[in-house]
Amino acid sequence: MAGGSDHWTDWLDRHGPALLLFARQWVAGHADAEDVVQEAFVRFWRSRDSVDEPAGYLFACVKHCALDRERQRQRRSRREESVARPEGESLFSCRPEQAERGALIDAALQSLLEVQREVLVLKIWGGLTFPQIGHALQISANTAASRYRYALAKLREQLVEESIP
Amino acid sequence: MMKSPDPLEVELSALEPQRISDQVRRQIAERLAATVPVRRRWIWKPALAGSLAAACLAAVAWWWLGGSRVDAPPEFVRSLPTAAAAADVSRPTLLAYQRALARSPEELENLLNSHAGVTPFRDPQLVQIGAFTRSDAALHSLLGDD
Numbered sequence: 359m360a361g362g363s364d365h366w367t368d369w370l371d372r373h374g375p376a377l378l379l380f381a382r383q384w385v386a387g388h389a390d391a392e393d394v395v396q397e398a399f400v401r402f403w404r405s406r407d408s409v410d411e412p413a414g415y416l417f418a419c420v421k422h423c424a425l426d427r428e429r430q431r432q433r434r435s436r437r438e439e440s441v442a443r444p445e446g447e448s449l450f451s452c453r454p455e456q457a458e459r460g461a462l463i464d465a466a467l468q469s470l471l472e473v474q475r476e477v478l479v480l481k482i483w484g485g486l487t488f489p490q491i492g493h494a495l496q497i498s499a500n501t502a503a504s505r506y507r508y509a510l511a512k513l514r515e516q517l518v519e520e521s522i523p
Numbered sequence: 524m525m526k527s528p529d530p531l532e533v534e535l536s537a538l539e540p541q542r543i544s545d546q547v548r549r550q551i552a553e554r555l556a557a558t559v560p561v562r563r564r565w566i567w568k569p570a571l572a573g574s575l576a577a578a579c580l581a582a583v584a585w586w587w588l589g590g591s592r593v594d595a596p597p598e599f600v601r602s603l604p605t606a607a608a609a610a611d612v613s614r615p616t617l618l619a620y621q622r623a624l625a626r627s628p629e630e631l632e633n634l635l636n637s638h639a640g641v642t643p644f645r646d647p648q649l650v651q652i653g654a655f656t657r658s659d660a661a662l663h664s665l666l667g668d669d
Contacts, residue, residue: 366551366555367548370543370548370551374542374543375539375540375541375542375543376540377543378540378541378542378543379540379541388541392543392544392547393547395543395547396547396550396551396554399551400551400554400555403555448541449540449541450538450539450540450541451539451540451541451542452538452539456537456538459534460538463534463535463538478535482532482535482536483535483536483538483540510529510531510532513531513535514531517531
């Protein structure tokens with residue numbers, strides 16, 4: 359397994375922050391993302407023995423639960439067309455000296471296509487390999503690698519534009 | 524040769540996503556703790572099914588082996604009527620008494636005496652009481668009359 363242990367706390371310690379960040383791709387706030395992670399993690403833990411790639415499956419559970427929740431929310435409230443994040447809720451817990459740069463990266467991430475952003479999150483913060491990402495997102499490893507490269511290029515471009523006054 | 528890491532990747536990796544709160548960890552722990560009996564219940568289902576199957580097999584085996592003995596009744600079943608018949612022969616019948624009485628009272632008395640000796644459950648502790656053979660005076664004294 360990815361965490362090298364078979365206790366749920368080890369899994370949560372290792373993947374928890376990335377799971378939360380991954381859930382934030384679809385749900386609006388931190389609290390909602392925590393609810394999604396909780397639901398997904400419990401589902402994952404109950405059925406983890408039946409899958410070949412548990413780390414990828416864990417992230418797939420989060421995406422599934424997040425999309426489910428978002429569909430329910432949109433059914434209740436048709437007025438929202440996209441995920442609107444509450445003001446002041448950053449994706450990252452930055453140190454003060456990182457805050458400005460963190461905010462730029464946060465905004466640049468939001469500008470990525472969803473299919474690129476989810477691969478980037480799984481690779482950088484989830485620590486998954488491309489085959490694992492492919493498992494999680496039901497795509498090939500090559501497609502995952504390709505999307506990752508495009509995501510990095512787009513992000514770099516965005517950050518350069520933002521840096522130039 | 525190792526490829527030098529992309530500076531952007533390094534910078535992104537240095538950013539830490541927000542952590543899961545203790546409250547959510549507690550809730551996950553509670554839900555997973557509540558899951559354990561459910562999993563045990565699933566283990567009991569196959570065990571119960573296995574037990575039922577074993578019981579059915581045992582019942583079929585018992586019926587199969589027990590069924591072959593039906594043709595040959597146990598020994599004690601055949602011996603019981605023999606003993607009962609022997610007892611019946613030695614016991615008096617009403618017809619025998621009537622015939623003995625028709626012949627003579629003495630013969631009836633002899634028959635009664637002989638049958639009294641073969642009564643199977645005769646209790647030696649019992650004392651024969653002939654209340655109506657006593658005199659009136661003896662009866663009155665027995666009843667406490669002055």
